[in-house]
Amino acid sequence: MTELASRFIAIPDVLSTSPVLAIGLTLSAFFVGNWLFARLGKPLWMPPVLLSAVILSAVIAVLSIDYVRYQEGALWITVLLGPATVALGIPLYQQIHHIRAMWLPIVVTLPLAATMAAVYAVVIAWAMGATPEVLASLAPKSVTAPIAIGITEQLGGSVALMMGGLLITGVVATLFVDLLARWLPVEDERILGFALGLNGHAIGTARAFEISHTAGAFSSLGMGLTGVFTALILPLVFRL
Amino acid sequence: MPMLRGFLILVLFFLLGEAMRVLFLLPVSGGVLGMIFMTLSLMLRGRVSEDLATASQALISVLVLLIMPGVVGVFFMASQFSGQWLAVAVALLLGTFLSVLTTLLIMKGMLRLSSRGRSND
Numbered sequence: 057m058t059e060l061a062s063r064f065i066a067i068p069d070v071l072s073t074s075p076v077l078a079i080g081l082t083l084s085a086f087f088v089g090n091w092l093f094a095r096l097g098k099p100l101w102m103p104p105v106l107l108s109a110v111i112l113s114a115v116i117a118v119l120s121i122d123y124v125r126y127q128e129g130a131l132w133i134t135v136l137l138g139p140a141t142v143a144l145g146i147p148l149y150q151q152i153h154h155i156r157a158m159w160l161p162i163v164v165t166l167p168l169a170a171t172m173a174a175v176y177a178v179v180i181a182w183a184m185g186a187t188p189e190v191l192a193s194l195a196p197k198s199v200t201a202p203i204a205i206g207i208t209e210q211l212g213g214s215v216a217l218m219m220g221g222l223l224i225t226g227v228v229a230t231l232f233v234d235l236l237a238r239w240l241p242v243e244d245e246r247i248l249g250f251a252l253g254l255n256g257h258a259i260g261t262a263r264a265f266e267i268s269h270t271a272g273a274f275s276s277l278g279m280g281l282t283g284v285f286t287a288l289i290l291p292l293v294f295r296l
Numbered sequence: 297m298p299m300l301r302g303f304l305i306l307v308l309f310f311l312l313g314e315a316m317r318v319l320f321l322l323p324v325s326g327g328v329l330g331m332i333f334m335t336l337s338l339m340l341r342g343r344v345s346e347d348l349a350t351a352s353q354a355l356i357s358v359l360v361l362l363i364m365p366g367v368v369g370v371f372f373m374a375s376q377f378s379g380q381w382l383a384v385a386v387a388l389l390l391g392t393f394l395s396v397l398t399t400l401l402i403m404k405g406m407l408r409l410s411s412r413g414r415s416n417d
Contacts, residue, residue, distance in 0.1 A: 206323060232393050
């Protein structure tokens with residue numbers, strides 16, 4: 057009987073040797089998170105990403121599954137982020153007439169806003185006594201994850217801290233865009249989408265597609281341009 | 297089948313992006329390069345095929361699912377930055393508030409400026 061019990065306890069550990077467990081847990085948390093989000097009345101301060109991630113983390117901790125092993129299994133899901141980024145080119149093309157009509161505001165806003173997104177955070181953290189390693193991890197906070205990883209490594213920051221900053225930035229950027237849109241006010245979906253993608257990368261873009269197809273396309277554009285611009289500029293600035 | 301055919305096209309563009317990144321030592325990820333190539337090739341072609349539309353819609357609708365495992369990492373981060381959490385938190389919250397405000401104001405101002413310029417023409 058005790059043998060059966062010990063085998064029962066070992067189940068999560070044995071199953072986690074296959075990626076199927078990580079995929080099953082991630083998918084379950086995704087659906088539970090979405091269901092809970094709808095039940096809670098779609099609160100802006102608790103987006104489905106955060107809700108699902110909290111549930112998933114709790115389950116991983118409770119079942120004491122090795123975190124590194126979970127990430128290895130979850131690679132089956134995260135590799136799709138590459139083709140998904142390419143897929144953003146399709147709404148971008150479908151909205152190209154909107155983008156052409158707005159090329160001047162975009163060209164002026166992008167370098168300024170993308171630079172300030174990094175500068176505000178780095179200057180505040182520096183003034184509060186953060187180490188250079190932390191500063192390097194915060195700098196790419198508005199850049200989409202695959203590009204940000206490359207930038208952080210180049211600058212000598214911590215990828216784990218950067219990913220944390222990225223998540224928080226994405227969530228609060230989504231919140232602040234919704235908040236400031238009402239407060240300023242800004243109603244133009246194109247501006248909201250662009251601000252979501254520029255500041256809140258993939259998390260902001262996921263939110264923008266909830267607003268409308270146009271907002272989503274502008275968000276994809278903002279995210280892509282910010283990623284490219286920051287990747288080119290930041291390593292040069294940090295060398296100074 | 298249409299979904300898989302579309303997915304194959306996305307994968308090929310991603311691989312093309314990665315190949316270009318490696319070849320020219322670009323600091324930009326293969327996904328973003330692939331996205332740029334995709335947009336350019338669609339502009340040349342002038343239309344989106346059914347396969348590509350199906351596959352891209354499917355992937356975009358589960359974008360949140362794809363970033364979840366990365367987000368989970370935050371909760372398992374070692375406490376190697378203890379003592380700097382306040383600086384990090386303030387930098388992220390205040391910094392993001394300011395940058396969102398900056399983006400919205402510049403964009404709004406520029407849009408008003410360009411529409412006024414057009415009406416004066």
